[in-house]
Amino acid sequence: MSRSTVSRRVSEFVGVALFAAALIWIISLASYEPADPVWFFSTGAHAAPANFAGRVGAFLAELSFQLFGYASYLIPAVFVVVGWNYFWCRSLDAAATKATGAALLVGCLSAFLSLVV
Numbered sequence: 001m002s003r004s005t006v007s008r009r010v011s012e013f014v015g016v017a018l019f020a021a022a023l024i025w026i027i028s029l030a031s032y033e034p035a036d037p038v039w040f041f042s043t044g045a046h047a048a049p050a051n052f053a054g055r056v057g058a059f060l061a062e063l064s065f066q067l068f069g070y071a072s073y074l075i076p077a078v079f080v081v082v083g084w085n086y087f088w089c090r091s092l093d094a095a096a097t098k099a100t101g102a103a104l105l106v107g108c109l110s111a112f113l114s115l116v117v
Helices: 003-030 054-087 095-116
Strands: none
Touching (some): 003 054
8 A cells, every 4th residue: 555545544544533532522421420430539439320431431521521511512523523624634724723722712611601501
């Protein structure tokens, strides 16, 4: 195989991996239960988590909601957009600027939703 074919396959693999990560993240957020046992906390450590993604999903959802609140639903959407560009081998123009903008959007949306909800 030529170098461009391998590069395209790697880019497609990264895109599919980002889609899968976004899917697992959205499933863990949708099935979030505050009473689920998570790492670093000893409360209910022996109980089985109700989260569909298991202990990893319970921890991911707990961490996301503690850090960003309802704005954490935006993070998988960012993963999907980046995965889409990787899958179709499109380059991200000004990637650092877009990453900074996405981080600011999540932070500002988190602050706004904490006032509203």
